[in-house]
Amino acid sequence: MxxxxxxxxxxxxxxxxxxxxxxxxxxxxxxxxxxxxxxxxxxxxxxxxxxxxxxxxxxxxxxxxxxxxxxxxxxxxxxxxxxxxxxxxxxxxxxxxxxxxxxxxxxxxxxxGRAAGAEQAEAVFRALLAQDRLGFILRDADLAVLRTNVLPGEFGGPPQVVGSVLSEVMDGADAARTEETLREVLETGRPLAAQEQHVRSFRPPHHEWSLSYSAVRTEDHEGHPTGVAVFLTDATEHWRAAQRAELRHRASAGVGNSLDIERTAQEIADTLVPRFADLAWVDLADAVLAGEEPPKNTAGGDLLLRRVAVRSADGPWPDQLLPVGATVPPFPDRPMVREVQEGRTIRIDRRAVEELLGDPAHVRLAAPEGGHSLIIAPLFARALLLGAVGVWRAERPDPFEEDDAELLTEIAAQAALSVDNARRYTREHRAVDSLQRRLLPQASTTTRVMETTGSYVPAEAGAEIGGDWFDAIALPSLRTGLVVGDVFGSGLHATATMGRLRTAVQTLADLELAPDEVLTQLDTLVARLAAEAEPGHRDTVGATCLVALHDPVTRCCVMASAGHPPPILALPDGPAHAVDLQPGPPLGVGGLPFETATVDMPPGSVLALYTDGLLRRYAPDLDAATRHLADRLSRLQRSEKRLPSLSRGLMAGGDGTPFLDDAALLLARPSALAPGDVASWEFPAEPDAVGAARNAANEKLTEWGLEGNAFVTELIVSELVTNAVRHAGGPIGLRLIRGELLYCEVTDPSNTQPRLRRARTTDEGGRGLFLVAQLSRRWGSRYGQNGKTIWAEQELVEDFPE
CATH class of the missing domain: 3.30.450.20 (PAS domain)
Structure with a gap:
């Protein structure tokens, strides 16, 4: 060793x-x-x-x-x-x-061999930990972090700390959702690939991320699970870009579907909440709401706006904030306010709002509780400030960023065009509606023998004004003409055509033609109007019309239809039903005659004339709608005796479907004419008939207490009966009617039209009709199936001068 x-x-x-x-x-x-x-x-x-x-x-x-x-x-x-x-x-x-x-x-x-594997594994670890675009987190069996490269400043997602668990780095709901997914991987061993996860941090600075992560289970050398390896990439920018694209699409598809200004404003608010903001409001200039252009104002803090639409992600609009319909208080004259007036978007926080407004009461109206970030984008079109859109974030912790301000600017610019289109439509719609209503008669009329009420409702916003009309015309001898019609098409040309047809009906009424004759003349007029129109519009010139004539003496109503729905008759104590009337072709078609129908109208009954716009509110099928309308009229008549209330009840009925077409309704209810107010006689065509007629009229006037009318009536009767004896033959009918006026009628079998002429001083005759015209309030003639009737009106003179 x-x-x-x-x-x-x-x-x-x-x-x-x-x-x-x-x-x-x-x-x-x-x-x-x-x-x-x-x-x-x-x-x-x-x-x-x-x-x-x-x-x-x-x-x-x-x-x-x-x-x-x-x-x-x-x-x-x-x-x-x-x-x-x-x-x-x-x-x-x-x-x-x-x-x-x-x-x-x-x-x-x-x-x-095992050492080499360990070195390779460690090399992989080092490579993963060195990544700045691919996140790696190794978690143990308790899902606590063992090793990671997701550190502050090194990765786009929320930072991870060794030893931390999910609930310590992200919002509780997000943490619970992610932990459930990872535990499933840990327990089953099934890997997870490309799972999308939206993550919100709960600690300042608050952010939101969108992460795409995959996870696999880790095991020891004996195959026992030891934890989870998580690989993730930051998809936040892609997610935000997708969100912005979706919001743009929603704004494009959801804003401007209506030509109603207030509905368009609400569509803007609904688009922005809750996907973009927690609260949103839309303010518009008062002039815009009226259809006019707003004033050009680039100075001062008063934007002349009114709150039109609001939306809150939490449900009801907070009570302390400015409500819908309220006028927006003036702002201090600051550069920030001028930027909005000049068409620029501003992005500020709550502190800046408080400094701008100054007044705490104003702050409470403008800033929601908890609101921390605000964007105001002007609705700017054609260099005019139509209004403004404001959005707040309160529940979301992350503030608005510059990209958010640019997105709202883009949406507001597009929405401003929709608001301006709705404004211009409102102006035109109101102009045509005003013209339409001015062309219609007064809503209610009352005579001694007839009460009428008319109603007109234009189509809901988004549809043009049409040419529906009604008319109640007082005719001689207490008769009443009832008319309802519907011109084809919509807009100004339909309104103009309606005005011409109504004028024609008024003129034909003075001729006292029968309903079918009136329609025949109108048919000719419409055909002439179609011929005058441009070639591409000739097929669109036409109308449907129904004309009815009520006679209080006979208590009958004669009517004819040109392609129009039949009227509904409700008897005083009985059911309501549609009149059995065979309609002819619409006006302008020509070639076929118009048929008449006669119905009895006892006093207290109600006759309803209407256009198909009202029927479509009750049911798509016109026959079913007519039955529903008749049932409702029958029910309402039992409890409601006033015609205006009855008319409103019928207009408000149905299934609540908006009026997609104009609707006109005319209700007529006759009153009783006492039998003693009418006197009639018949005389042969002999000279003695003149004296007999005069004496009979004088006796009846004395009975009525109208001795003051006797002298004039005797002259009128003498002249008219004399003309009938000389020129028409017999039998000769004489009828006196007492109403608001005194009516004198002479009927003969001749169809010769009487002519008023001025006699010369040397003429022995020819002064009869001239005297009648001078002595009466007005006079005229009408034709029947057998002969004609000449009539004259006088004011009642009940007190005879001594």
Whole structure:
């Protein structure tokens, strides 16, 4: 041995070169050698490695274990070939370390193959730990960190500390979810590949990450699980880019689907919460809500805004914040406010908000409890500030970043175009709606024998105004014309066509034509309008129309339809049903006659005329919708006697479907005309008929207490009956009707139109109709199936002057 140590380790207590490779693997053979090289200790692992029991080795030189004996000192570590059993050899890798103060050296050895595997494993460890793009975490059976390269500043995810567990480095919910997944790997041995995990740190500075991780179970040499090796990559940027892309898509698809301004504003808020922010609000200028352009204001802190839409991730909008409908208080005139007025986005924290506003009451209105980060993006279009979008983060710990501000700017710019489109549509919609309503008659009319109420509801926002209309026309002899129609198409041209048709109906009403004749004339007019239209629009010019004529004397209503739904008649104490009416073609089609139907309308009954826009609110199928409308009218009539309330009830009925088309409704309820208010006679076409008619009229006026009308009535009766005797023949009918006015009618079998002319001073006749025109309030004629009727109206004179 020469007094020298055959095996010497590092004198400083380290493993020497073995430390660089991480030292011997677990379960190595161990021998204790004194300064002379004599084996003083021999482990069971050593017995197994060389197949030599301790009694054969202890007390002998360690050099005798070499396959080739050498009397030199062995290096501190290396590879040698040892004797194995009686005749064999085995290559081993050994490490030596001097035990200070004892005079002994500890030698550890393993088979060379196993040592190579350990070195390779350690090399892999070192390579993994040196990565800055691939995270590696070795966890033990309790999922505590053994070795890792996920340290502060060295990896994108939350930093890991040796000995830490998941709940110490990430949010509790995220930790529980990840731990459950890793324990499954540990228990089953099934590896996990490319698992996505969203991670939030709960300690400042707060961040969010998206990690893609894989995990495999680690085992000892006997196959027992010892822990989990986790490999992860930072997918945060990809995740955020995907989030931004998704939010852009949601904004593109979800904002601007409606041409209603307030609904568009709500779509903006709904898009941003909860995916982007915890709270969002949208403020718009009052002028924008009215459809007008906002004022160009780039100075001062009053943005002239009103809160239109809000959204909170937690549910209800916080009570202390500015509510929907409230005016936004003026801001101090600061550069930050001017930036918004000029169309630039600002990103600030709560402290900056408090410094900007100053007033604690204003801060409470603007900043939610716990809100720490705010972005305000202007809704800027055509160099006009339409409003602003604000988003807060309160529950989320991470503040908004510059990328978030750029994203909101992009979304707000796109949304501003939708808001501006809705604003311009609102302006046009209101203009057309105003024109439409101005063209319609007054909603309610009341005469002695008829009460009517009309209702018109434009299509819901997002659809253009159409050409639905209704009319109630007071005709001579207490008769009433009822009209409802629906022009094809929508917009200004439909409204203009409706105005022309309503004017035509008013004119035809003065001619006192029958309902089918009125439709025939309207059909000709619509055909003329279609011929005047541009070639591409001729097929779109048309209308449906229903005309009804009520006579209080006969208590009958005659009606005709041009492609229009039949009216519904509700009797006073009976059910409501659609009138059996055969509709003709729509106006403008031509070629077919229009048929009439006559129904009895006792006093107190209700006749409902409507357009198909109302039916579609009750059911898609028009026949089913008509039945539902009739049932509702029947139910409402039993409890509601006022026509305006009855009309509102019918308009509000149905399944709640929005009015996708204009809807018009006209309700008419006749009143009783006392039998004593009507007197009629019939005379032969003889000269004596004039005196007899005059006397009969005078007696009836005396009975009615209208002696003040007797003189004028006698003259009118004399002139009209005289003309009938001379020019028309008999029989001659005379009828007096007492209502708001006194009506005098003379009927004859001739269809000759009476003409008013001025007689010359030398003429012996020709002054009859001139006198009638001068003495009456108005006069006219109408034609029936057999002859004509000339009528004249007078104001009632109940007090006869003495």
């Amino acid at each position: 020469g007094g020298t140590d055959p095996v010497r380790g590092g004198g400083d207590g380290t493993m020497g070169a073995s430390e660089a490779s991480g030292g011997p693997p677990e379960g190595a053979a161990v021998a204790l050698v004194d300064r002379r090289g004599i084996v003083a200790g021999w482990s069971r692992a050593a017995e197994g490695l060389l197949e030599r029991p301790a009694d054969e080795v202890l007390g002998r030189s360690v050099l005798r274990l070499l396959a080739e004996e050498r009397h030199v000192r062995l290096p501190e570590d290396g590879e040698v070939v040892l004797r194995h059993g009686d005749f064999g050899t085995v290559a081993v890798r050994y490490w030596a370390q001097e035990l200070q103060g004892s005079g002994f050296t500890l030698v550890l050895a393993v088979g060379s």
